[in-house]
Amino acid sequence: MTEKVRVKVEDRMLVLTNLDKVLYPGTGFTKAEVIDYYTRISPVLLPHLRGRPLTVKRYPNGADAAFFFEKNAPDHTPDWVRTVTLPAPGSTKNREEIEFAVVEDLPTLVYYANLAALEIHVPMWRVAKDGEPQPPDTLVFDLDPGAPATIVDCCRVAVLLRRALADDGLESHPKTSGNKGMQLYVPWDRGPGTSDYAKALARRMQEEHPFVTSVMARKERPGKVFIDWSQNNPAKTTVAPYSLRANPLPTVSTPLRWEEVEACENPEQLVFTSSDVLKRVAEHGDLFVPLGA
Template sequence: MTEKVRVEVEGRRLVLTNLDKVLYPDAAFTKAEVIDYYTRIASALLPHLKGRPLTVKRYPNGVDGQFFYEKNAPEHTPDWVRTVTLPAPGSTKNREEIDFAVVDDLPTLVYYANLAALEIHVPMWRVAKDGEPQPPDTLVFDLDPGAPATIVDCCRVAVLLRRALADDGLESFPKTSGQKGMQLYVPWDRGPDTSGYAKALAQRMQAEHPFVTSVMAKKERPGKVFIDWSQNNPAKTTVAPYSLRAAGRPAVSTPLLWEEVEACDSPDRLVFTAPDVLERVAEHGDLFAPLTA
């Protein structure tokens, strides 16, 4: 029999289920702890989700079980969850449109946490109040190390990218991917062609540094850091700041101080779990706050 707990979150009634289910077996981290984390991190996380169509990775039987991506809001989604209907070019399910949820408030975040939506992914653009897609407001570089390279090498590349971006008058903000790599986010107000700019800069970095590649082909990547500029395609999403990741432990995609990036000499130094991140936000606030200013 499924355990059900009825709660009220900011005036919305929700039914939470299977709170004792262990979703991260290596850490004995339960669904209740997932919901608790997302509730406690909400003040930092929600500004980065507001207005952005949602894609989630759901793990109903935990990180060791099968998962699925979900873009379309489930049929049982409460009517108070904001949804926007957008074109779906290239949909794997041959849909012409998708009804995306938009996580604008805590009840919606808790609703998805209860669905074991461990990973939260969003695009670099938002929708207006009427649901109309807006130009990108963020540019992202996804730094992916090809073994034996690690996040230590990603940090080296991130520092170089930061300097190149600063030369172009752009500020950048680093975060871990919550897995083996990291991302740089750049506030953007220079028009719709983020991909063109990002690709040109990635290619320039490749030309200047032999340990960098801007080419996606696996054969080009061993021992190098791949600068994935293609995440700026409007159809693509990137894991959100403060999102959990599905791994052995409840690691989080964590905003970083540049001093941490510059000082990184071991991959273990930049691994942060949910409890770590709550402590970091209590100490530093939201290091990505300038992106939502």
């Protein structure tokens, strides 16, 4: 029998299930601990989710088992969860439209955590109050190291990108992916041209630095850092700041200080678990504040 617990989250009643279920077998981290993490991190996480159509990766049997992406809000989604219906060009299920959830409050976040939605992914644009898609407000570079390169090499490329962006009057904010790489986020108010700009800069980095590639082909990537500029396609999403990742440890996509990026000499320096991130936020606040407005 499925264990059920009724709880009040702010002004909503939720039914939570299987709270003792281990979702990270390597550490014994349970669904209750996943929900606790997302509840405690919500003050800094929610500003980065508001207005952004949600895609989640759900792991009903734990981080080491099968998962599925979910864009469409589940049929049993409570009526108080905000949803927006948007075109779905190229949908793998041949749907013309998808009804996306938008995480705007703690009850919605807890609802999804209870679905074992370990990973939260969102696009670089938001919808208006009426559900109309807005131009991108963020540009992202996804830095992926090809072995034997590591996140240490990604840090080196991030510093180069930071300088190039600053020359163009743009500030940048680094975070770990929570896996082996990292991302660089750039607040953007220059209209819909994020993809073209990111592609041009990635190609320039490739021309200037032999340890960089802007080409997705696997054969081009060993020993190099791949600058994935394509995440700026409006149809794509990137893991949200402060989202858990499905790894042996409950690692988190963690905002960084530039001093940490510049000083990184070992990949282990930039591995942060849920408890680490809660301590970091208590000490530093939200390092991504300019991106959560």
